[in-house]
Amino acid sequence: MKRLFKPLLLRAALVSLIISVTACSPTIILPSLEERRRAISLVDEGTLQLRQGELSSAEASFRVAYDLAYLPQALDGLGCVALRRQDFKNAEKFFRGALELDPTYIQALANLAFLLEEQGNSKKAEQLYRKSVELDPANAGVRNNFAVNLAHGPHQHLALEQFQAALVLSGNPAIRDNRALALMETEQDLALKPKIDHN
Numbered sequence: 382m383k384r385l386f387k388p389l390l391l392r393a394a395l396v397s398l399i400i401s402v403t404a405c406s407p408t409i410i411l412p413s414l415e416e417r418r419r420a421i422s423l424v425d426e427g428t429l430q431l432r433q434g435e436l437s438s439a440e441a442s443f444r445v446a447y448d449l450a451y452l453p454q455a456l457d458g459l460g461c462v463a464l465r466r467q468d469f470k471n472a473e474k475f476f477r478g479a480l481e482l483d484p485t486y487i488q489a490l491a492n493l494a495f496l497l498e499e500q501g502n503s504k505k506a507e508q509l510y511r512k513s514v515e516l517d518p519a520n521a522g523v524r525n526n527f528a529v530n531l532a533h534g535p536h537q538h539l540a541l542e543q544f545q546a547a548l549v550l551s552g553n554p555a556i557r558d559n560r561a562l563a564l565m566e567t568e569q570d571l572a573l574k575p576k577i578d579h580n
Contacts (some may be wrong), residue, residue: 412450420450427458436462453479457489464496472496487517491526498530506530514543521551525559532563 412420427442440462447455460475473496479489494509510527517523528543544560547553 416449417452420446420452420455423449424452424454424458427455431458431461431465436465451482453482453486453489456482457486457492460489460492460496464492464499469496469500485516487513487520487523490516491520491523494530495526503530503534507534518546519550521547521553521556524550525553525556528563529559532559532566537563537566 423442423446427439427446430436430439430442440459443455443458443462446452447459456475456479460472460479463469463472463475473493476489476493476496479486480493483489490509491513494506494513497503497509498506507527507530510523510530513520513523514527524543524547528540528547531537531540531543540563541560544556544563547556548560
């Protein structure tokens, strides 16, 4: 009889422990479908406001969107607002927060790469751009930014390849202009290199 009693006592103790741990855990309430739709709409509104330079309105839209549905897009938007305000510390915090919610969210990854590049960390930015392009090879904007990053380093030929890929994906004139600038810089660099006389 003693043998049967100990396992039952152990089971009762485990059930009691599980119940007490569960009671202390925070309750996670998932957003309703309507809250999620509204949050996505607010992210869209915030994006338009950001493009128009209405940073306070954009920030409010992204914050409410995040409060409604914990979207990585909302944190990414807050990061973009902070970046535009040159609040690099908070921008990085928001971009990394978006990536914690969704490690494959390309825009936050690419925006973090851009931020790191702006702060002078071109090497780390290049790594993040590469990862972004691997995850979303059809993203012309990411390819353009990656090409700009590469154009300022020793990989100018790779930059031209990325510009060309971005142009194939999007006929955006800004990409065409960036490519033209990179070509001019490449030609200038070649003209400045010492010529070797083989005579």
